[in-house]
Amino acid sequence: MDHELDARGLLCPLPVLKTRKRLSALEPGMRIHVMTDDPAAVVDMPHFCAESGHGLIDSREESGIMYWVIEKR
Structure with missing residues (x-):
């Protein structure tokens, strides 16, 4: 199950x-x-993902909002 953070x-x-x-x-x-x-x-x-070792799976921008998918490693 994926989690969300607004x-x-x-x-x-x-x-x-x-x-x-x-x-x-x-x-x-x-x-x-x-x-x-x-x-x-x-x-x-x-930078946070790279420094902490978590995976940045996806990032995109829509109408001024950035959407990030981060996988805990």
Whole structure:
């Protein structure tokens, strides 16, 4: 089962901090779908995944909202 986190309206570093907290409760291989609208997330989320070792499975932008799929590793 995938999990969701709506981080719209939150500014750096809150989207990453909330994503990290939610991922900590998941088992390896589980995924979380995150929505952000903070422009800094375009840099912050990929950097967070690379630094923490989690998989950035997908990212896309639609109408100013970024959608991220991150897999816990």
